[in-house]
Amino acid sequence: MSEKKLPIWLRLYGVAAYAYIYVPILILMVFSFNTMKLNIRWEGFTTRWYGVLFNDQQVILATRNTLMIAVVSTIVATIVGTMAALALHRYRFPGYNASETMMYIPIVIPEVIMGISMLVLFVMLNFKLGLLTITLAHIAFNIPFVALVVRARLHGYDNAIDEAAMDLGANELTTFWRVTLPTIMPGVLSGAMLAFTLSLDDYVITYFTAGPGSTTLPLRVFSMVRFMVTPEVNALSTIWVLAVFFVMLAGRLAQNRRA
């Protein structure tokens, strides 16, 4: 679409829409510096809630759990998902359509159903609910997303360069490591980024597959919001929003430099 003459009402609408999206988040951040414990009205400026947050053992433990789950599930899902993307892009094999359909299930069905069905599986198998079951569940919903992103990257991939490598004497493995993987690496990395973020962020599926002592950050934020709304929640939220913002900004700048 072209860029000429944006009507004034459209511009005003744009400003209003972005205000609608950002004002609540900004309010949230400002009130992390509020002295009032109930945090209903603005009373005065303090940074003490950040101190409270950094000494909150439950938050520290939840952060550690969250990162562990995210790292492990991202690594496994990225490997398995990339393999699946390669298979679906380049090969034809028996059960192709079934495999492809299976990939869409976790993307399409409501999260609550994914959550309860895994709960049923783990209970039936007598798995102890905890970090392991959360990680297994996260791998399951991450594989399809990685595969989807990598496949999109493979879309314009010219198989002739692989054939050229093999004509020059490289075997399949060498061709994969030296030719295919470096070419699709940006796709693999963005798939991994997506998986990592989805895992960090997941509330619903984690909620059903978590056990005692395996609280993650989203679960912790939920119970803080539910049971003790102090500015500490705002402090945690502020850090979270800023972290997301700067990581995304860094990604964007890196992308611009490459382009």
Added chain:
Amino acid sequence: MSAQDTAPGARRIGLLGRLRESRVFQGLALISPANGYLFFFVVLPLVMVVILSFLSRGAYGNVEYRFNPSNYTRLLDPVYARILVYSLGVGFGTTVITILIGYPLAYYIARSPARQRSTLLFLILVPFWTNFVIRIYAWIMILRGGGLLDSFLQWVGITHQPLGLLYTPTAVMIGMVYEFLPFMVLPLYTSLEKIEEALLEAAADLGAPPWRAFLRVTLPLSVPGMIAGTILVFIPAMGMFVLPDLMGGAKVLLIGNVIRNQFLTARDWPFGAAASMILMIMTLLLTLYYTRRAGFSEDLLV
């Protein structure tokens, strides 16, 4: 294949060698970890839920292996039928409002200069990647009794008493719309951005006023985005239980809440499974209906 036959690396002997050569074998080797994993952790659990939905609840919240179709008939009970209809209503309402708010926004981004466009899109994506419990919390702060909205309205002099908006269906809708707006804006933007200016110029040359060009050219061409957005908003909105928990008090129950309660508090798994099946069937019907019309494309995930 032909290139491999002549390649030096391709000269292998024996059955194993020939297996490794086979394209079918290579494809299967690459797909089987994903297939195995998803079968065990996604398909099998779903099959278990289907079976579970026909079993009975035991006296202690355990599951008895006795055929019992009444889990489904129980969903027709007015209490649950009302929740089902209400969930459909909330899903529908959220979808319609996000289209109404999101369409002009997506249009604004698509019509902005190319340089600004990526920044504007980036700004849509940031809250999208921020944890959704945090976004709900922002609205709780605003809406709660004596909270920021109340203080503001009283300060301006519009109201004199707290509105008591939090823990009402209105609060749930406000939260839902805020939560799902980016899911609608992104696919809408993707299809709006693809529309070529030449088409609109042609419409203008042929004498169409801007509003008609919009109705006859832009709007129909953005339907795929709207469909993708609808799927991305409607399905999660119906299954949502966290937002009604936090913003609806105990007053707003959606089908997602029923499922959660049956599995975790009431411990009637078969009934919860039946409710899940209904949600899944509604979801599948909607997805099938829409994808038949538009094709399941990458538009869904931008």
